Amino acid sequence: MADPRDIVDIATLRREPEKQAPRAFLSIWYRCCHVYGRLYKNAAGTKYNGCCPRCASRAHVLVRPDGTTRRCFQAVD
Numbered sequence: 001m002a003d004p005r006d007i008v009d010i011a012t013l014r015r016e017p018e019k020q021a022p023r024a025f026l027s028i029w030y031r032c033c034h035v036y037g038r039l040y041k042n043a044a045g046t047k048y049n050g051c052c053p054r055c056a057s058r059a060h061v062l063v064r065p066d067g068t069t070r071r072c073f074q075a076v077d
C-alpha cells in the first residue's frame with residue numbers, strides 16, 4: 001500500500017477538470033478475447049471506432065440515418 005507521506009502537492013500541476021460534453025460511445029463485446037470495450041464516435045460523426053483492449057483488433061460501426069438505435073454490439077472475427 002502507498003505511504004500517504006509520499007504524496008507531494010505541486011500547485012502548478014493541479015488542474016481543474018475540464019468541462020466537456022461526454023464523449024459518445026457504443027459498448028462492444030469482443031468475441032476474440034471475451035472482453036467488453038468501447039467504440040468512440042469520430043470527430044466527423046460518421047462512425048464509431050475502437051479496438052479490443054487485449055489484442056488491439058480494430059472495430060468500427062458506421063453511423064447512418066437509417067441505422068439502428070442499439071448501443072451494444074458484438075465484434076466478430
Ligand SMILES: [Zn+2]
Binds near residue numbers: 033034052057
Ligand atoms: Zn481481442
